[in-house]
Amino acid sequence: MVVGLVEKAVPAAKSTVSSAVKKPTSLSSDPIINVALGDPTIYEPYWKKMGDSYFCNAMNLCWFLLPELDNAIRTLHRVVGNAMVDDDRFIVVGNGSTQLFHALLYALSSPDLPEPINVVAAAPFYSSYPEETKFLQSKLYKWAGDANCYDKDEPYIEVVTSPNNPDGSIRGTVVNREGSKAIHDLAYYWPQYAPITSKADHDAMLFTFSKATGHAGTRIGWAIVKDKVIAAKMVKFIEVSSIGVSREAQLRAAKILGVIADDCRNPDHKGENLFQYGRRLMSERWGKLREVGMKSNGVFSLPKYPRDYCKFTGEYTDSNPAFAWLKSKEGLNCENLLRDKSKIITRGGPSFGVDSTYTRVSMLSRDVEFELLLERLAAIKGTVNGN
Amino acid sequence: MVVGLVEKAVPAAKSTVSSAVKKPTSLSSDPIINVALGDPTIYEPYWKKMGDSYFCNAMNLCWFLLPELDNAIRTLHRVVGNAMVDDDRFIVVGNGSTQLFHALLYALSSPDLPEPINVVAAAPFYSSYPEETKFLQSKLYKWAGDANCYDKDEPYIEVVTSPNNPDGSIRGTVVNREGSKAIHDLAYYWPQYAPITSKADHDAMLFTFSKATGHAGTRIGWAIVKDKVIAAKMVKFIEVSSIGVSREAQLRAAKILGVIADDCRNPDHKGENLFQYGRRLMSERWGKLREVGMKSNGVFSLPKYPRDYCKFTGEYTDSNPAFAWLKSKEGLNCENLLRDKSKIITRGGPSFGVDSTYTRVSMLSRDVEFELLLERLAAIKGTVNGN
Numbered sequence: 001m002v003v004g005l006v007e008k009a010v011p012a013a014k015s016t017v018s019s020a021v022k023k024p025t026s027l028s029s030d031p032i033i034n035v036a037l038g039d040p041t042i043y044e045p046y047w048k049k050m051g052d053s054y055f056c057n058a059m060n061l062c063w064f065l066l067p068e069l070d071n072a073i074r075t076l077h078r079v080v081g082n083a084m085v086d087d088d089r090f091i092v093v094g095n096g097s098t099q100l101f102h103a104l105l106y107a108l109s110s111p112d113l114p115e116p117i118n119v120v121a122a123a124p125f126y127s128s129y130p131e132e133t134k135f136l137q138s139k140l141y142k143w144a145g146d147a148n149c150y151d152k153d154e155p156y157i158e159v160v161t162s163p164n165n166p167d168g169s170i171r172g173t174v175v176n177r178e179g180s181k182a183i184h185d186l187a188y189y190w191p192q193y194a195p196i197t198s199k200a201d202h203d204a205m206l207f208t209f210s211k212a213t214g215h216a217g218t219r220i221g222w223a224i225v226k227d228k229v230i231a232a233k234m235v236k237f238i239e240v241s242s243i244g245v246s247r248e249a250q251l252r253a254a255k256i257l258g259v260i261a262d263d264c265r266n267p268d269h270k271g272e273n274l275f276q277y278g279r280r281l282m283s284e285r286w287g288k289l290r291e292v293g294m295k296s297n298g299v300f301s302l303p304k305y306p307r308d309y310c311k312f313t314g315e316y317t318d319s320n321p322a323f324a325w326l327k328s329k330e331g332l333n334c335e336n337l338l339r340d341k342s343k344i345i346t347r348g349g350p351s352f353g354v355d356s357t358y359t360r361v362s363m364l365s366r367d368v369e370f371e372l373l374l375e376r377l378a379a380i381k382g383t384v385n386g387n
Numbered sequence: 388m389v390v391g392l393v394e395k396a397v398p399a400a401k402s403t404v405s406s407a408v409k410k411p412t413s414l415s416s417d418p419i420i421n422v423a424l425g426d427p428t429i430y431e432p433y434w435k436k437m438g439d440s441y442f443c444n445a446m447n448l449c450w451f452l453l454p455e456l457d458n459a460i461r462t463l464h465r466v467v468g469n470a471m472v473d474d475d476r477f478i479v480v481g482n483g484s485t486q487l488f489h490a491l492l493y494a495l496s497s498p499d500l501p502e503p504i505n506v507v508a509a510a511p512f513y514s515s516y517p518e519e520t521k522f523l524q525s526k527l528y529k530w531a532g533d534a535n536c537y538d539k540d541e542p543y544i545e546v547v548t549s550p551n552n553p554d555g556s557i558r559g560t561v562v563n564r565e566g567s568k569a570i571h572d573l574a575y576y577w578p579q580y581a582p583i584t585s586k587a588d589h590d591a592m593l594f595t596f597s598k599a600t601g602h603a604g605t606r607i608g609w610a611i612v613k614d615k616v617i618a619a620k621m622v623k624f625i626e627v628s629s630i631g632v633s634r635e636a637q638l639r640a641a642k643i644l645g646v647i648a649d650d651c652r653n654p655d656h657k658g659e660n661l662f663q664y665g666r667r668l669m670s671e672r673w674g675k676l677r678e679v680g681m682k683s684n685g686v687f688s689l690p691k692y693p694r695d696y697c698k699f700t701g702e703y704t705d706s707n708p709a710f711a712w713l714k715s716k717e718g719l720n721c722e723n724l725l726r727d728k729s730k731i732i733t734r735g736g737p738s739f740g741v742d743s744t745y746t747r748v749s750m751l752s753r754d755v756e757f758e759l760l761l762e763r764l765a766a767i768k769g770t771v772n773g774n
Contacts, residue, residue, distance in 0.1 A: 033760050034732040035749040038552075038709055042668060042751040043601030043661070054603045095482050095606075095629035102628065111524065128627075135627050136493065137526035165425075214430030216441045217634040219482075240515075240522050241489065241628065242482035247604040249633035274430070281429060322425055345421040362422040364429040373420050 056247055061228065062235050064244025065093045072257040073207075073222050077199075079261045080275070081311050082189050084201040089224050090231035093245050094238055097187060097208035097221030101132060101159075102241070104204055104223065107233035108157050108181045109140040117181075118144035118156040122174045123353030124325070126165045126185070146353050147174045161185040163194045166352050166360035167303055168321025170194065187211040188322055192278030195310035195317045204230060209253050211322065213260065213274065214364075220245070220253040275312065282320035285363055285370060289324055292377045299381050300326045300334065324361040334359040342376040443634055448615065449622050451631025452480045459644035460594075460609050464586075466648045467662070468698050469576050471588040476611050477618035480632050481625055484574060484595035484608030488519060488546075489628070491591055491610065494620035495544050495568045496527040504568075505531035505543040509561045510740030511712070513552045513572070533740050534561045548572040550581045553739050553747035554690055555708025557581065574598040575709055579665030582697035582704045591617060596640050598709065600647065600661065601751075607632070607640040662699065669707035672750055672757060676711055679764045686768050687713045687721065711748040721746035729763040 039053040056066045074085040085091075094100035109117045119133045123146040133143040144150060147158050160182055162171040173182050184202040188194065190212050205224045210216035225231040238244060263273040272280065293302045305319035326346070328334035333356040335348030349358030365373070426440040443453045461472040472478075481487035496504045506520045510533040520530040531537065534545050547569055549558040560569050571589040575581065577599050592611045597603035612618040625631060650660040659667065680689045692706035713733070715721035720743040722735030736745030752760070 030730070031759070032730045032732060033756060033763065035752060035756075035760060036732045036734040036747070038749040038751050040597060040601040040603055040709070040751040041753045042757075043665065054597075056604065095633070098627075099629045106523065132627055135624075136523050137498065139524035139526065210427060210441075214427040216427055217443065217631075219629055219631060219633040240485075240519055242486045242606055244604075244606060246482070246606040246633050246636035248635035248639050252635050278430065322427070343417070343419040345419060345423045347423040360423070362425040364425055364427040365422060366428045369420060369422075370429075372418070373422060376420060 054243060056244070056250070061090055061231055062092045064235075064238070065091060066247055066250040066254060068254040069093060069220075069222075069250045069257075072254040072261070076257045076261045077224075079264045080191065080196060081199055082191075082196045083186065083205055083207070083224055084199045085224060089226060090228060092223040092225060092231055092234045092238070093250060094221045094223065094234075095242055095245055096210070096219040097185065097206045097223075098128070098132065099219075099238065099241065100206050100221050100223045100234065101129075101183065101185070103234040103237035104183045104206070104230075105133065105138075105141050105157065106237045107230045108183070108204075109138075111140065113155060115154065116140055116142040118142060118150070118152060118154055119159065120144045120147040120150045120156055120175065121159040121161070121353075122147040122171065124164070124166050124349065124358065125159065125353050126161050127347060127351040129159055150175050155179070155181075157181045157183060159183045159185060161187070163188040163319060163321055166323045166347075166358075167325040168194075168305060168319055168323065169303070170305075170319075190278075191275040191310060191312045191317075192282050192320065193322055194319045195308040196312040197308050197310070203227060209257075213256055215253070215256065218249045218253055220249050279313070279317070279320065282322075282363065283318065286318070286320045286324075288374055289363070289377075292374055293326075295378065296381050298329055299332075300328050300377070302326065320363075322362070322364050324363055326359050326361055328357050328359075330357060332357060338376075338380070342380050344373065344376055441630060443631070443637070448477055448618055449479045451622075451625070452478060453634055453637040453641060455641040456480060456607075456609075456637045456644075459641040459648070463644045463648045464611075466651045467578065467583060468586055469578075469583045470573065470592055470594070470611055471586045472611060476613060477615060479610040479612060479618055479621045479625070480637065481608045481610065481621075482629060482632055483597070483606040484572065484593045484610075485515070485519065486606075486625065486628065487593050487608050487610045487621065488516075488570065488572070490621040490624035491570045491593070491617075492520065492525075492528045492544065493624045494617045495570070495591075496525075498527065500542065502541065503527055503529040505529060505537070505539060505541055506546065507531045507534040507537045507543055507562065508546040508548070508740075509534040509558065511551070511553050511736065511745065512546065512740050513548050514734060514738035516546055537562050542566070542568075544568045544570060546570045546572060548574070550575040550706060550708055553710045553734075553745075554712040555581075555692060555706055555710065556690070557692075557706075577665075578662040578697060578699045578704075579669050580708055581706045582695040583699040584695050584697070590614060596644075600643055602640070602643065605636045605640055607636050666700070666704070666707065669709075669750065670705065673705070673707045673711075675761055676750070676764075679761055680713075682765065683768045685716055686719075687715050687764070689713065707750075709749070709751050711750055713746050713748055715744050715746075717744060719744060725763075725767070729767050731760065731763055 041053055056064050070091050073091055077083045077085040116139055119141050121129050130143045158173050158175050160171050160173055164171050184205045186200055186205050187208045188211055203226045207222050209218055209220040260274045263269055290302060293300060303325050307316050307318055310317040326334055328337055335346050338344040338346050346359040346361050349356050428440055443451050457478050460478055464470045464472045503526055506528050508516050517530045520528060545560050545562050547558050547560055551558050571592045573587055573592050574595045575598055590613045595608040596605055647661045650656055677689060680687060690712050694703050694705055697704040713721055715724060722733050725731040725733050733746040733748050736743050
């Protein structure tokens, strides 16, 4: 067996540490001593708390993932039915799904390619993807814009967000060439936002605690990955970026995801589970917003979504996206209009790769703010007509 | 005033959100509504817990830093006297100091330079710096090796670790040209490892919870930064990388740092505070290791450190570094020797930019492992002589 003392964990060291994590104090007569790293276990007696070290589960490919969180994630996906989480899928935890997006760019690119790999997404796309991709001016990958216009005969990664941010549409890849690579960002594929029509089963899928439960201050995201090599590269990325993910946040996320899953499965549950609660709220808000939209005399309009059968709720349900994607009359700048006429700050179409008749409005605000938003939007018609 | 709903926080949005964080429910008659972002505050009633959003302190430059942690960090540095933390210094929290190292590379580099800025450190240097610098093949910065050999007439960033990892030496910059930029990694500048001779007061200093207290699983590091522009760029980096730092980890770190500071200041404290405890342990271990080293008949030797007056303890103290920097006889490969003869895994000199007669041994293991290490090292002399 092996005794492990780790400083900054590296994959090469992982296998030698495994046994130490399992049996830190019972040493066989002739163990290997690993003092190559510097895991500060020396202070354990002071803190009277065994096992605070860099490693959460040295047996696992993702050695910084707490087993409790791994279990909670898989259980919740099984209960909700929104993603395939069979045992051969790898879960990689990150400091929010943002870090995992970076990790996937790294994992799907290759230092052997002569040019950076192109990263594309169909417009309107999440406004942070271009910035996140360009940020460090990596030679590994580069932002290449709207996937709908992509015509280069070069390797690429397509980022697919479904339901999409900003417009709530259900999406698949649009480029579809042989050997393509894709990142499926499923942050909003939960019953409060959209009907759960099937278990998503893509090569690399991203989820985030913040959009599922509202706990944005707990920086926990996870990837579900089919290919071990890709998962291992992601783990490497998170090692080099931040040496894993805080176990306090993982523990809290595990508890909360567990509570939600238990709630959903409890036949005696009297109240609503989180998804029922969220869906009711979102549905009410969307109803109110659509009413205001219809009375706006075309000043702004909203997308329509197909009703679909949700396997989680067992009924046909509407999409109630986390953002409303407003389109104003042609010739109007929707973001400026809302800001100047109504003191409503939104994010305009150009941030998402489309024209300025569009703007994105959060549907996840507090009640008092949302009601005020409705009031302002209802009043805007007169303002614009009187302009 | 402003009502703020934020998705991924961006500096531009920060000022409009501030008031919302202060007064989220009392709206004046004509507030600005910020629905540009998507902070999921909608679920607050369900969680019956106000204020879980991306923002910890929207009034602060580092908007994801919990005020409790900011206070705890400054208080502990004041109690220990190891760093200047006047109110004009900016604290930036990160997912471990590793993320802050990346953030500083970003903050100290410039997209306007024609070439990547050179990153150097005097050998032996921390073995992760080269990997962290090269990792994403950024066009902003590149690894340029041993600072002692740096002779290019180009901009550079010098990384200074003091006490140094791996060799425990107290260090300053070695290149010292006009307009130079430096990152001071002070992870080990705590009383258990070295005498605290003065308040460190560099432009950008890094500290990490894991080395100060041993809580490596809590991914919390912090930077103390003089220049607001640099601090703001670091905040931007952490936004784009991970949208901040989990508040659970920050809360726990704040509590623990607070306990330590209180312990240190308590005149009625009967036992040892963490630093006294740590220093006693480290001093005992170093005593034992030196004894083994002296009896090794020159098979390996250890660095000597000057005794110095520690202002924290009020006495002359020794350095007791977190790593032992072993040097074997000329012609021997120290890492291979320990591995092959004694089943001791260490990290050899070449990882740190020097020759293979050196190797690094963690001094922060559990007691049972450390005792075994001593036994093996004591036995090695016979093994080598009989070779």
